[in-house]
Amino acid sequence: MIQTLEWTERGVRFIDQTKLPTEEVYVDCTTYQEVADVIRNMVVRGAPAIGVAAAMGIALGVKNSKAESAGELRRELDHICDVIGKTRPTAVNLFWAIRRMQQKFEAVRMLPAQQIKQALIEEAQRMHAEDIAINRAMGRHGSALMPASGGVLTHCNAGALATAGYGTALGVIRAAIEDGKKIHVYADETRPFLQGSRLTAWELMKDGIATTVISDNMSGAMMRQGKIGAVIVGADRIAANGDVANKIGTYTVAVLAKEHNIPFYVAAPISTIDLATPDGSEIPIEQRNPAEVTHIAGKAIAPEGVGVENPAFDVTPAKYVTAIVTERGIARPPYDQSLATLADDASQPTSTAS
């Protein structure tokens, strides 16, 4: 079992995703500032994992606090949430996790400071456990969408490493394989950060799942050759109308899938659905350091001074999305209705703070 992140006696421990697949090393954060740094530097990445990391970072900051009253603790909590909220702008799970921790604080603020701290630590750990359960539920729903056999393309890493465990898109693939389907995964390498070749391939090989790495620009050729029966990806934020923000290149894959009449699925927890954002045009897209594009492993691969674009995400309009798999079931177009229904369904087990 891959431990993407875990709460320890000392603080929060992360597998260092910048070092995989050649080195399996762990980073121990003992302050919330260090947790903010590992989110910013992509030691941990993936929307659900960022959410749990944020919650644990907040719990760690609160645990380290010397505050003796709820009022004092609240001022510190606000500052901690502010710092962690500025790490990465696109994944809505970050803000969802911050809100949930703030709401937990409100719910227990009448208790002594020590008990408030303990409640927040437990809440972060609960979110970790819930995330794995959510992914398993997503897998059960999504498995039926996967082909009985053949190639399934995924982009970036929406796996155990992008979550507390099991994965969203890769969780659906894992569940399909547990159900006896003979799936061969095609993993786009996903430049510039190479989450596909470095992380998806690594965790699938650990599970003995057949995996082929391709350069991002090969997916069109693979589809045209009939090697891809379905595409499944994760999401960093899903707008109310079903527009999906996800790792840069997802939109390209979605267009290719449409051109080849291949279903394009998104797997994401309810916490990724942002009903407050009406459509994708309002999702902030993080621009990252140009050096991610111009350098690989410290070596320059572009002339010095050249212009660079490095948006970390793109938006895939809802019209390209065949279905969205959540822990509460599968949403289909029209998404404004189906997503609202799923998100509001209070009869279902939920990970939201409502």
Next chain:
Amino acid sequence: MIQTLEWTERGVRFIDQTKLPTEEVYVDCTTYQEVADVIRNMVVRGAPAIGVAAAMGIALGVKNSKAESAGELRRELDHICDVIGKTRPTAVNLFWAIRRMQQKFEAVRMLPAQQIKQALIEEAQRMHAEDIAINRAMGRHGSALMPASGGVLTHCNAGALATAGYGTALGVIRAAIEDGKKIHVYADETRPFLQGSRLTAWELMKDGIATTVISDNMSGAMMRQGKIGAVIVGADRIAANGDVANKIGTYTVAVLAKEHNIPFYVAAPISTIDLATPDGSEIPIEQRNPAEVTHIAGKAIAPEGVGVENPAFDVTPAKYVTAIVTERGIARPPYDQSLATLADDASQPTSTAS
């Protein structure tokens, strides 16, 4: 002026394209076997440059021959052509160049051996000069297709470095800029070999042309944001029906261009048109070493033992191609007619062996 390759007293000199953009070093080949190696190892690449390199390699092999009769020389020539013809299977310019050198031999075989050698050396040098003239003619025809201003996307390197000079696709861009158009080039980095970020960006910056490097998977997002007004690429082989084999990822760009109603142009000399190949399904696609995908700059970026696909090229069906720019003018659909007409047009200056 970039010297991609040139005939020297010692043999054939190549700029080492595996070392750019960080090192500008040259490789001197003194035997035809060394020329075959530099073609195979992509020290020189790009269909027109491969054609000229093959011709110069043949000339070098013949120059070094100790044969004293035409018959003896012919046997050696056949062997040399065989070795060079096995370097890379997709670019038809390689076979076109071999055939042209063989035809030259036939035309002068009644001369003394020393004069035959001299004639073949001169033929290879003529092909070098012709290639630059062809690219300039292509530029004159193609300039009109370019937008008056804004972004033009190109994939791989179809520039001075892919030819004897000036370039095919980049030649059209250079001509458009010489005509006063305000073009900003978006260069796909073009994994796995990174011809876009390493070579296209390098040669365009040398000419002071505004260039932005993007990861291959960003082209969809750039198009959706309205940053791309046209796409222009080169070709390694064009079938009689207009299907275009070019660097892997070209097909993906073509599908994206169609989805965004952006014109998709191909610039290639007549020698790239292979009327003997009816459609793209019959073009052999070279599979290259998986290590190109799994390693960058010597560093592993994928787990050991993972499956890999590494086709060097893909085929873009003719229906995605808005127009094909040649030195004799612009071909438009239906290509079976327009390409045949251009290729057969004996009234035009020609680089073919007919």
